[in-house]
Amino acid sequence: MDFDSIAQQRATQYENMLRLIGRQRAPSEDAAPALAATRMRSVVNCDRIAEAYRADAKVAYVSEQFPTEIVFAAGVLPWNIESMSNMLAQSLDIDQVFRLTQERELSRDICSFLRGPFGMMLAECYPRPDFVLTNDQPCEGLLKTIFMSGKRYGVPTFALHTPNLLDQDALDYLVQQIEIMLTRIAGVFQSDPDPEFLRSSIVNSNRAREYYRKAALLLERHALPGVARELLEIFGMNYFGAAENIDLCKTLYEEAVVLAKAEAPTRPRVMWIGQTPGESDELLRHLGRSVDVLYWAPLWEANLMALDEEQPLRSIAERAIRYHWNAERMERDLDHISDAYQVEGYIIANTWGCRNMMAIGPTFRSLAARKRIKNLTISIDPVDRNNYAFPHIKNRVDAFLETLQ
Amino acid sequence: MITLGIDIGSLSTKSVLMENDEVVAFDVVLTGGTNRKAAETTFENVLAASGLTRGDVKFVVSTGYGRENLPFADKHVSEITCHGIGMHLRNPDIRTILEIGGQDSKAIRIDDGGRVEQFVMNDKCAAGCGRFLEVTARAMGIGLSELGEASALARNPLRISSTCAVFAETEIVSLVAVGTPVPDIVRAVHDSIAQRAVVLLRQVGISGPVGMSGGVALNSGVVRALEDKLQTSIYIVDNPQVRGAIGAAYIAQRLA
Ligand code: SF4
Numbered sequence: 001m002d003f004d005s006i007a008q009q010r011a012t013q014y015e016n017m018l019r020l021i022g023r024q025r026a027p028s029e030d031a032a033p034a035l036a037a038t039r040m041r042s043v044v045n046c047d048r049i050a051e052a053y054r055a056d057a058k059v060a061y062v063s064e065q066f067p068t069e070i071v072f073a074a075g076v077l078p079w080n081i082e083s084m085s086n087m088l089a090q091s092l093d094i095d096q097v098f099r100l101t102q103e104r105e106l107s108r109d110i111c112s113f114l115r116g117p118f119g120m121m122l123a124e125c126y127p128r129p130d131f132v133l134t135n136d137q138p139c140e141g142l143l144k145t146i147f148m149s150g151k152r153y154g155v156p157t158f159a160l161h162t163p164n165l166l167d168q169d170a171l172d173y174l175v176q177q178i179e180i181m182l183t184r185i186a187g188v189f190q191s192d193p194d195p196e197f198l199r200s201s202i203v204n205s206n207r208a209r210e211y212y213r214k215a216a217l218l219l220e221r222h223a224l225p226g227v228a229r230e231l232l233e234i235f236g237m238n239y240f241g242a243a244e245n246i247d248l249c250k251t252l253y254e255e256a257v258v259l260a261k262a263e264a265p266t267r268p269r270v271m272w273i274g275q276t277p278g279e280s281d282e283l284l285r286h287l288g289r290s291v292d293v294l295y296w297a298p299l300w301e302a303n304l305m306a307l308d309e310e311q312p313l314r315s316i317a318e319r320a321i322r323y324h325w326n327a328e329r330m331e332r333d334l335d336h337i338s339d340a341y342q343v344e345g346y347i348i349a350n351t352w353g354c355r356n357m358m359a360i361g362p363t364f365r366s367l368a369a370r371k372r373i374k375n376l377t378i379s380i381d382p383v384d385r386n387n388y389a390f391p392h393i394k395n396r397v398d399a400f401l402e403t404l405q
Numbered sequence: 406m407i408t409l410g411i412d413i414g415s416l417s418t419k420s421v422l423m424e425n426d427e428v429v430a431f432d433v434v435l436t437g438g439t440n441r442k443a444a445e446t447t448f449e450n451v452l453a454a455s456g457l458t459r460g461d462v463k464f465v466v467s468t469g470y471g472r473e474n475l476p477f478a479d480k481h482v483s484e485i486t487c488h489g490i491g492m493h494l495r496n497p498d499i500r501t502i503l504e505i506g507g508q509d510s511k512a513i514r515i516d517d518g519g520r521v522e523q524f525v526m527n528d529k530c531a532a533g534c535g536r537f538l539e540v541t542a543r544a545m546g547i548g549l550s551e552l553g554e555a556s557a558l559a560r561n562p563l564r565i566s567s568t569c570a571v572f573a574e575t576e577i578v579s580l581v582a583v584g585t586p587v588p589d590i591v592r593a594v595h596d597s598i599a600q601r602a603v604v605l606l607r608q609v610g611i612s613g614p615v616g617m618s619g620g621v622a623l624n625s626g627v628v629r630a631l632e633d634k635l636q637t638s639i640y641i642v643d644n645p646q647v648r649g650a651i652g653a654a655y656i657a658q659r660l661a
Pocket of ligand 1: 113
């Protein structure tokens with residue numbers, strides 16, 4: 001596609017996106033963000049959204065947990081198709097987007113985390129990508145969705161195959177793939193990979209990660225209202241490698257230090273396991289009245305590790321393998337985190353249509369039984385409100401909360 | 406001291422007056438369209454039966470689906486907690502409870518003090534609950550209370566799908582249309598409810614005798630089907646339909 005056509009298409013897509021953004025959901029009573037980091041994140045998000053629609057922007061669609069450092073190293077904006085649609089669904093009425101997917105006969109049994117991006121593309125709301133990047137963890141459905149997005153726009157699609165086992169062979173194999181990917185990305189813009197860009201992206205990532213890690217560690221010992229959620233949002237946004245993310249994580253950490261000194265009263269801690277609804281969701285607000293909710297994913301060991309600046313690709317590879325849904329590693333991780341954060345209950349949230357969560361749920365339930373941690377499994381749909389309503393599950397949630405008293 | 410436990414379920418509303426941990430009076434009415442009205446009615450009924458007045462009642466705990474919609478309740482507690490306590494008061498040896506109510510079924514594991522350790526509930530669909538039995542009775546043109554006896558007369562084993570109450574009703578109507586004997590159909594419905602209940606029970610883990618509460622415990626056909634599948638007898642608590650309200654009244658005694 002030539003430059004003018006891309007410019008025209010992105011202008012239309014931006015208009016469509018603005019129209020969608022105009023379809024606000026009614027604000028909830030607790031909608032006002034309390035932390036400065038939350039407000040800062042909103043600004044960063046607005047900025048990156050607007051930036052991606054500029055005619056001369058270089059945009060790559062990426063999947064969840066893709067190593068964004070290598071995207072920033074190529075001077076490209078990552079557009080996480082899944083988290084972007086989730087973020088929008090938190091505050092916008094995206095029913096029309098889901099209706100479009102049904103009209104195109106996409107089964108409602110597919111999770112809304114995949115139907116959302118599909119719908120966004122069908123509604124011509126996402127900015128046209130220059131290329132598409134993916135890895136095959138954690139979810140095959142996501143891999144297929146992102147392949148389809150590359151096909152839809154007729155742009156190159158590059159995928160990393162991530163081994164599940166972590167050993168030297170697996171690391172060598174994945175490093176080689178990342179090197180090839182970097183060369184191919186540069187090839188799209190008829191250039192060579194620039195080691196200096198990669199270096200600064202890794203440094204940015206590590207600086208942000210250090211603040212992120214310190215905030216997470218503070219949370220082990222202190223009740224820090226809002227911090228667990230903000231860690232989740234920063235994890236989901238996956239902007240590691242960008243300079244703005246350093247300020248964001250630094251602000252969060254500094255606020256966490258202040259909150260730690262304020263010594264908020266401790267309440268029972270419940271670990272949310274699984275995909276999460278927006279923070280103003282009725283269920284989360286209900287839980288928040290009597291317990292402190294922590295989110296597991298942002299506290300994964302893989303999210304706290306720094307990248308080796310001497311061998312960055314190797315540590316990116318290691319992190320990617322650690323992100324894999326390997327039942328044994330996940331169980332060990334949850335076991336450790338449950339102790340470190342003194343967790344008293346698990347909420348295991350099965351997202352409608354997510355076979356991954358349903359398959360791994362029994363592992364968490366048996367860990368809970370072994371550790372005598374109270375647990376509740378619920379079926380929800382954090383994105384598509386047609387699939388779930390809070391009153392369906394309120395009864396069991398209340399009973400679960402009573403077991404913690 | 407006198408307390409009230411009131412259990413507002415989807416099908417029926419139950420109330421129990423308790424004095425010094427003893428049940429003074431209880432009552433059951435159909436919930437109908439307005440659960441507040443049902444609650445008021447059953448409250449008045451127990452007061453009339455006991456010769457007490459509202460002013461004598463020191464604390465009210467509401468439970469069941471309509472628990473939050475009761476202006477005169479001092480506290481609301483989930484029926485899972487209430488059934489756990491209600492069963493424990495009657496039989497302290499019970500650790501595993503099956504409670505099948507109007508719109509859901511629950512397996513509950515309690516500790517030696519009647520506190521809930523773990524529970525699971527049926528998901529998404531009314532198949533496996535009291536509502537399913539209601540639908541079945543209606544589709545076959547017999548009374549709800551006749552189902553237990555009818556299934557005892559079953560001769561031929563049948564199978565009815567248990568994933569969806571609406572689809573199951575269609576299946577029942579088709580079986581009726583081809584002249585399948587009613588007892589065989591009723592038995593198949595009971596089997597399908599029992600099958601789902603056993604899965605729930607095994608999920609929480611069965612330890613010791615299984616106790617059953619909730620209105621469906623009064624249906625001898627479901628109980629027989631459960632006992633067949635579990636290969637053990639089930640302890641049916643007396644007045645199973647008001648066990649939740651008894652638990653609520655007891656919690657009220659502690660909180661008053
Ligand atoms: S919700 Fe489950 S199926 Fe859907 S993208 Fe996420 S992991 Fe994949």
